[in-house]
Amino acid sequence: MKIGMRANRPFIITDEQHGQTVLNAKTVLEALHMPAADRQLGSLETFAPQELAAPITAPRQIFAVGMNYRDHSAEIHITLPKVPSIFTKFSSSLAPANVTVATHGPETDWETELVVMIGKGGRDIATADAMAHVAGVMVGEDLSDRAVQFENDNPQFSMGKSFENYAPVGPWLTTVDELANLDDEVITTTVNGQTMQQAPLSQLIFKVPDLVHYLSTVCELQPGDLIFTGTPSGTGVGRNPQVFLQAGDQLRGQITHLGTLNITIK
Known part of the structure; x- marks a missing residue:
């Protein structure tokens, strides 16, 4: 559905x-x-x-996963994580799939991601049971102000990623029974028609069941919680020279059978 x-x-x-x-x-x-x-x-x-x-506007918890694609970790010179690297995007940053976003500095970057919505909560969920706790999946954009994120020597992820409308999600939720194989879905990001990111979900280091299990060993998952599962290589900060979003840009984030985000930058 x-x-x-x-x-x-x-x-x-x-x-x-x-x-x-x-x-x-x-x-x-x-x-x-x-x-x-x-x-x-x-x-x-x-x-x-x-x-x-947005399919949900006030989840109790939003989890996000950093460095969850090998190529993305390499482009930003980060050692591959041993366990999922977790941060949050605050719920006030949520936005619908078709939205105009005002940047808050000259280093606003794109990160198209698979987003998971929890349907059934719990603690200590076994990896084998994890997909039974998933309501569905959708496309998300983890917009990121890199200047805020890297202002300190130690990066501060959540604040740079939680400005107004910095978390567009949608356009709808797709239940996993609609998909033959989630690994075969392909993330694509374009800016003004130019492809910036493209990778299959099979490249995820920690898969959806791994993430649901890991998070539930620490936090009690609640129905409606969101998990931004990470982004592949091709971000603006990882390019040489670096490229960031500018006023007037048209950003599109897409996953093959899950729909498209259409974001206008102002």
């Missing part, structure tokens, strides 16, 4: 132009947890991508 939020109601996506409102649910998670036979659906409607809100 592909399901988003439209006009403050869950909206089941039948294709990229049509969908149906779930009339008797208020959130994506409520609609997903409801037996299919109990969902009251509205008539088939045409929608525009701009009408979709």
Whole structure:
């Protein structure tokens, strides 16, 4: 199932132009947890991508994973992690998939990522059971102000990545049963039509079950929690010379069968 939020109601996506409102649910998670036979659906409607809100706007926890692709770790000269390297993006930075973002400095960078939404919470979740705790997956952009991130000798990730609208997600949530093999999905980032990042999810160092297990050994995961799983090589900070987003740029983040983020920089 592909399901988003439209006009403050869950909206089941039948294709990229049509969908149906779930009339008797208020959130994506409520609609997903409801037996299919109990969902009251509205008539088939045409929608525009701009009408979709973020699939969730106030998760209790947002986890993000650094250096989770070998090539990205190499481009920023970081030793490969032994365990997942975790930070947070604060929930006030969440934004929908189609959004205009104001930069807060001259070194704003892109990081397109697979984002996981937790559907069933818990602690000490076994790796083998982890996917049963996943509500679905979507595209996310971990926008990053590198000047803030690297202002100290020791990087400060969360503050540089939590400005207003620095966490676009969506355009909808896709349940994993829709995907033949998550590893085959490909992340692509373009800036003004030029491809900057492109890599299959098979390059993840720590896969989704690994991350769910690891996080749950420390934190109690809650339904609606988000996990930004990391970005591949091709970031602006890793280029020589470095390249950053400028006013007027059109940033697109895409994962093959999960949809596209369309971000205008101002």
